[in-house]
Amino acid sequence: MSPMSSLNRRALLTGLGASAGVFAIGSPAVIGQAKPRVVVIGGGAGGGTAARYIAKDSAGALNVTLVEPSRQFVTCFHSNLVVGGYKQMADISHSYEKMAAANGITMAHDMAARIDRDRKVVMLAGGQALPYDRLVVSPGIDLRYDSVPGWGREHETAMPHAWKAGPQTTLLVNRLNAVPNGGVIVMIAPPNPYRCPPGPYERVSMFAHVLKKAGKDRCKIFIIDPKENFSKQALFQEGWDRHYPGMVEWLGPKIHEGVKSVDPKTGTVVTGFETYKDAALVNVIPAQFAGEIVRSAGLANASGYCPIDPASMRSTIDANIFIVGDASIAGDMPKSAFSANSQAKVAAMTVRGELTGSRVFPARYTNTCWSLINDDDAIKVGGQFEPRPDKITSTVPFVSQLRESADLRKQTQAENIGWYAGIVADIFT
Numbered sequence: 001m002s003p004m005s006s007l008n009r010r011a012l013l014t015g016l017g018a019s020a021g022v023f024a025i026g027s028p029a030v031i032g033q034a035k036p037r038v039v040v041i042g043g044g045a046g047g048g049t050a051a052r053y054i055a056k057d058s059a060g061a062l063n064v065t066l067v068e069p070s071r072q073f074v075t076c077f078h079s080n081l082v083v084g085g086y087k088q089m090a091d092i093s094h095s096y097e098k099m100a101a102a103n104g105i106t107m108a109h110d111m112a113a114r115i116d117r118d119r120k121v122v123m124l125a126g127g128q129a130l131p132y133d134r135l136v137v138s139p140g141i142d143l144r145y146d147s148v149p150g151w152g153r154e155h156e157t158a159m160p161h162a163w164k165a166g167p168q169t170t171l172l173v174n175r176l177n178a179v180p181n182g183g184v185i186v187m188i189a190p191p192n193p194y195r196c197p198p199g200p201y202e203r204v205s206m207f208a209h210v211l212k213k214a215g216k217d218r219c220k221i222f223i224i225d226p227k228e229n230f231s232k233q234a235l236f237q238e239g240w241d242r243h244y245p246g247m248v249e250w251l252g253p254k255i256h257e258g259v260k261s262v263d264p265k266t267g268t269v270v271t272g273f274e275t276y277k278d279a280a281l282v283n284v285i286p287a288q289f290a291g292e293i294v295r296s297a298g299l300a301n302a303s304g305y306c307p308i309d310p311a312s313m314r315s316t317i318d319a320n321i322f323i324v325g326d327a328s329i330a331g332d333m334p335k336s337a338f339s340a341n342s343q344a345k346v347a348a349m350t351v352r353g354e355l356t357g358s359r360v361f362p363a364r365y366t367n368t369c370w371s372l373i374n375d376d377d378a379i380k381v382g383g384q385f386e387p388r389p390d391k392i393t394s395t396v397p398f399v400s401q402l403r404e405s406a407d408l409r410k411q412t413q414a415e416n417i418g419w420y421a422g423i424v425a426d427i428f429t
């Protein structure tokens, strides 16, 4: 028996075996085909990791194509450090060339326009058709432009979101630097679930850091939050009181009674409690849902996100498709790059197991979200997670404590910097 036919026979057996009892998958398309085909949509934290691990660990046995319109990926993670002046845009921009060449990944620099689930084909915006045996999708989030009254796509220059990194990040930095002493910043924070739960509050810390460093300590930052509470709240508020006394004011929904309207022309934010006029900067972070490609393919539920099998990240709606990262409903795991990277490795292992017969181990997930409050003062929250029948469940949580020593906080920031170097190497090399 030739090595290829033995591979295909094993793939057929394991593919069916792994899925039996969960879904009735039709005959795998691997029979009589040179190599099983894996398509990955989205070259961010989830998709980049999945493509690299599937290609690297299958050592040429699988045909892996990564669909991503950008030639350079700008990470949202650590974009708040660009806002704070600790990093430059170049530090968070990464090209795909090295990763593609080193791991034998075919890049398709285009948008996936449609997933034809019946034919198992991804249609690209440019017209190309990519057939797949397994598809991994990690499109991240889309912004809900209709979620803040008076604000929409056409207002993202006047009132930036910077919740997708790139030109929006640069715009936010420029607008922040132009805030005069005594100027007012209003952040409209997003409702759950959204990408990076501590992200808005780390960003506020970076706003305050930049203003204070520039001697603009008469500025005020108001956070209009639709949530009753937020990630690492006591730690952030302790940090704001210590480093930026009187500068940051957080308002929960019971106080502000909702955002009634915004006027991007005049920098006005009207809430049930107060009207903020002539704000020097309004940072609108709207509500979010899974990227359009998975919603239009019928892979999301009424929540706007995609249900998955906690043990594999396989879509509960289509057994040939895996959804990782922000677009998935990942139980107790927050929407973070760390989570997306961890979930992608589980999906990659399962895909390889089904298509090449390699061993599939029980899924284990991890996450840590670090946040910088000021120079050498970082906090973290995280844990380990396990698949349970109903959801991915937190098993060993941890969080920084109030009044930690300066040394520990400095060490936490060193971990944060080390994590970033590690994760980008884990994706882009």
Ligand SMILES: Cc1cc2nc3c(=O)[nH]c(=O)nc-3n(C[C@H](O)[C@H](O)[C@H](O)COP(=O)(O)OP(=O)(O)OC[C@H]3O[C@@H](n4cnc5c(N)ncnc54)[C@H](O)[C@@H]3O)c2cc1C
Pocket: 041, 042, 043, 044, 045, 046, 047, 048, 067, 068, 069, 070, 073, 075, 076, 077, 078, 079, 080, 110, 111, 112, 113, 138, 139, 140, 141, 162, 163, 164, 195, 196, 199, 203, 291, 292, 293, 324, 325, 326, 327, 335, 336, 337, 338, 339, 340, 368, 369, 370
């Ligand atoms: C300000 C901010 C700070 C953050 N800080 C941290 C942090 O410190 N730590 C952390 O772990 N996480 C952080 N995050 C969260 C993190 O960025 C996301 O959770 C993570 O990037 C999610 O990965 P993903 O693969 O789901 O989506 P993304 O990384 O956004 O990747 C999605 C990719 O899919 C592509 N795509 C979308 N649709 C299509 C399509 N139809 N066809 C082809 N390609 C498509 C997009 O171009 C994009 O490249 C932060 C986020 C923000 C906004």
